[in-house]
Amino acid sequence: MATVDIRNVMKAFGAVKVLHGVSVDIADGEFVVLVGPSGCGKSTLLRMLAGLENITAGEIAIGPRVVNNVPPKDRDIAMVFQNYALYPHMTVFENMAFSMKLAKAPREVMEAEVGRAAKILGLEALLQRYPRQLSGGQRQRVAMGRAIVRNPQVFLFDEPLSNLDAKLRVQMRAEIKELHQRLKVTTVYVTHDQIEAMTMADKIVVMNSGNVEQAGPPLELYDRPTNLFVAGFIGSPAMNLVKGGVGGGGFTAEGGAVLPLPEGASGKAGVYGIRPEHIQLRPDGIPATVVLVEPTGSETQVIARIGETSLTCAFRERVSARPGETIHIMPEMGLVHLFEAGSGRRLAA
Amino acid sequence: MSATTTAPAWNRVRQEPGWLARVFEIKIVLVLACLFPAVALLMTFLTYPLGLGIFLAFTDTTIGRSGQWVGLENFEYLLEDPLWWNAVFYSVFYTGVATFGKFALGLWLALLLNNNLPLKSLLRAIILLPWIVPTVLSAIAFWWIYDPQFSIISYLAVDVLGVRTTNIDFLGSAWPARWSLIAANIWRGIPFVAISLLAGLQTISPSLYEAALLDGSTGWQRFRYITFPMLLPILAIVMTFSIIFTFTDFQLVYAITRGGPVNSTHLLATLAFQRGIPGGQLGEGAAIAVSMIPFLVFATLFSYFGLARRKWQQGEGND
Numbered sequence: 001m002a003t004v005d006i007r008n009v010m011k012a013f014g015a016v017k018v019l020h021g022v023s024v025d026i027a028d029g030e031f032v033v034l035v036g037p038s039g040c041g042k043s044t045l046l047r048m049l050a051g052l053e054n055i056t057a058g059e060i061a062i063g064p065r066v067v068n069n070v071p072p073k074d075r076d077i078a079m080v081f082q083n084y085a086l087y088p089h090m091t092v093f094e095n096m097a098f099s100m101k102l103a104k105a106p107r108e109v110m111e112a113e114v115g116r117a118a119k120i121l122g123l124e125a126l127l128q129r130y131p132r133q134l135s136g137g138q139r140q141r142v143a144m145g146r147a148i149v150r151n152p153q154v155f156l157f158d159e160p161l162s163n164l165d166a167k168l169r170v171q172m173r174a175e176i177k178e179l180h181q182r183l184k185v186t187t188v189y190v191t192h193d194q195i196e197a198m199t200m201a202d203k204i205v206v207m208n209s210g211n212v213e214q215a216g217p218p219l220e221l222y223d224r225p226t227n228l229f230v231a232g233f234i235g236s237p238a239m240n241l242v243k244g245g246v247g248g249g250g251f252t253a254e255g256g257a258v259l260p261l262p263e264g265a266s267g268k269a270g271v272y273g274i275r276p277e278h279i280q281l282r283p284d285g286i287p288a289t290v291v292l293v294e295p296t297g298s299e300t301q302v303i304a305r306i307g308e309t310s311l312t313c314a315f316r317e318r319v320s321a322r323p324g325e326t327i328h329i330m331p332e333m334g335l336v337h338l339f340e341a342g343s344g345r346r347l348a349a
Numbered sequence: 350m351s352a353t354t355t356a357p358a359w360n361r362v363r364q365e366p367g368w369l370a371r372v373f374e375i376k377i378v379l380v381l382a383c384l385f386p387a388v389a390l391l392m393t394f395l396t397y398p399l400g401l402g403i404f405l406a407f408t409d410t411t412i413g414r415s416g417q418w419v420g421l422e423n424f425e426y427l428l429e430d431p432l433w434w435n436a437v438f439y440s441v442f443y444t445g446v447a448t449f450g451k452f453a454l455g456l457w458l459a460l461l462l463n464n465n466l467p468l469k470s471l472l473r474a475i476i477l478l479p480w481i482v483p484t485v486l487s488a489i490a491f492w493w494i495y496d497p498q499f500s501i502i503s504y505l506a507v508d509v510l511g512v513r514t515t516n517i518d519f520l521g522s523a524w525p526a527r528w529s530l531i532a533a534n535i536w537r538g539i540p541f542v543a544i545s546l547l548a549g550l551q552t553i554s555p556s557l558y559e560a561a562l563l564d565g566s567t568g569w570q571r572f573r574y575i576t577f578p579m580l581l582p583i584l585a586i587v588m589t590f591s592i593i594f595t596f597t598d599f600q601l602v603y604a605i606t607r608g609g610p611v612n613s614t615h616l617l618a619t620l621a622f623q624r625g626i627p628g629g630q631l632g633e634g635a636a637i638a639v640s641m642i643p644f645l646v647f648a649t650l651f652s653y654f655g656l657a658r659r660k661w662q663q664g665e666g667n668d
């Protein structure tokens with residue numbers, strides 16, 4: 001187990017700059033999730049950690065050792081690939097024992113170690129199968145088993161669940177989390193699914209086009225996004241972001257709607273953010289026209305319009321309103337986020 | 350002005366099939382019609398000559414005289430014929446050594462080409478050249494290269510490098526001639542092997558190598574445990590073809606040495622031709638040709654069953 005320090009790392013493929021100075025500190029045993037839209041450089045950063053891509057500038061340290069020039073096999077890391085990269089001509093046992101076979105471990109050691117990992121992952125009955133005789137979830141587990149057997153300093157996962165169906169994904173999410181709690185190995189996990197990030201991470205690193213937008217515990221990102229990008233990225237359904245300006249007894253949206261501001265709000269606010277789940281139904285609220293109602297069972301999502309401004313709302317109670325009808329809604333004052341218009345930075349409030 | 354135009358009224362017409370189309374609707378007619386060209390071609394150019402060859406092998410036909418059925422006499426005679434044994438020996442030796450050389454060098458080339466080299470496609474085109482040139486042309490080139498007087502190799506060795514004082518006599522005696530022919534065959538066969546194996550290499554996912562890299566493998570171990578086993582199925586097929594082509598080779602040997610000196614470089618194919626056409630003994634020539642069949646069947650079965658069957662590819666149930 002080890003800490004991982006990524007210090008001002010840059011990456012360029014020829015003339016194309018992909019990472020522009022990324023810094024992340026990862027504590028020993030921490031579960032860090034890199035999240036961001038497609039093409040933002042998550043995989044590239046992970047592959048640089050693994051040693052599969054060289055580092056254009058900056059430094060990566062695993063434990064006390066700077067690994068910029070350390071070849072992958074000496075970095076003591078294990079990686080689970082998005083396509084699992086199982087060796088198709090080897091059985092599950094051979095796949096998991098491969099690293100030990102390369103290191104000329106005795107047969108008993110291999111059997112003991114693979115047995116241990118297989119037991120953790122429930123793979124005991126499958127050890128003699130070939131990868132193509134396994135289901136997607138089983139392959140995923142074998143890939144994890146291959147990593148566990150290595151007993152590495154750091155686990156790297158590159159979108160390991162993206163090939164699984166929704167239900168299995170939730171199950172494997174829990175398994176990976178549980179595994180981490182059991183083994184307490186420093187883990188870097190890449191995903192573009194912010195729910196995965198929120199549920200699994202000790203710390204989330206939100207990336208956008210080669211930069212870190214914000215890094216912190218999931219709830220901090222949820223409660224206090226530092227900028228518009230993070231505000232829009234974290235949370236599902238996404239936060240309502242309304243452009244406009246302070247004035248007219250509140251926040252006047254470009255569409256003309258007036259939204260109430262919390263006390264002591266900065267006058268510079270250019271964007272008003274409110275999460276759908278932080279809008280309440282109140283008889284004394286602002287009248288809004290219902291555009292769309294989507295009941296999900298546990299909550300009801302409603303898209304409502306105040307003037308020209310559309311707001312997505314998520315109500316815990318069941319709403320029987322139909323499109324065209326009027327409801328009265330009110331943002332929870334303590335949970336309004338205000339951002340500067342130009343830079344998109346959060347305004348202290 | 351109102352711009353609304355209504356589409357002209359039309360009726361969907363259901364096409365009535367003509368009589369020809371109706372005839373082809375009958376399955377058996379369709380099957381026969383589709384099979385006919387292929388079967389006719391195969392019968393004319395494959396089955397008939399093969400059948401005739403096998404038939405001739407059991408007769409004493411000579412050119413100009415249709416023969417009598419003589420049963421196994423031709424084969425009994427062959428078994429006592431030192432020239433036939435000689436040709437069997439050289440055919441096996443030629444095939445074995447040349448196949449080994451082609452695969453060693455072809456695999457090496459394929460591995461090189463599978464890296465990200467500059468001018469990759471140009472290199473590939475160059476590699477294919479020996480394969481594209483008609484065999485007889487390259488045979489003539491080799492004949493020239495192996496010429497006792499004008500050989501470029503001799504010229505380099507004697508006049509440029511000065512490592513020898515006399516020209517090399519490539520084709521004048523048995524063993525040098527045998528090795529020279531093998532070298533020519535390897536040169537000619539490498540492209541086929543290299544390009545086929547390259548195609549096989551490119552089907553191996555790069556992430557397997559990355560996984561192996563993280564698992565701590567050395568370059569040799571990656572070849573030994575990933576590349577080679579994953580290439581085996583293709584290797585088996587290519588090897589089968591290569592063995593068949595090499596064993597039945599005719600052009601190179603006939604163009605360069607005609608089986609000489611003193612019949613030392615006869616392959617079964619050249620010997621069969623020699624006996625049958627210039628020698629006029631059609632029956633005997635055919636018997637020699639037929640005697641290749643068991644070797645070919647054996648080689649095919651060996652490489653097919655020895656190398657091609659891999660459980661991990663076939664996905665059979667394991668329990």
Ligand SMILES: Nc1ncnc2c1ncn2[C@@H]1O[C@H](COP(=O)(O)OP(=O)(O)OP(=O)(O)O)[C@@H](O)[C@H]1O
Pocket residue numbers: 013016018036037038039040041042043044045192
């Ligand atoms: N070998 C390469 N050569 C040139 N550009 C590359 C190379 N690999 C990646 N890129 C570019 O780097 C950027 C980041 O790629 P990366 O694979 O890290 O994205 P990602 O965040 O993992 O996205 P996704 O969620 O789709 O996997 C992309 O714009 C991509 O086009």
Ligand SMILES: [Mg+2]
Pocket residue numbers: 042043044
């Ligand atoms: Mg990626």
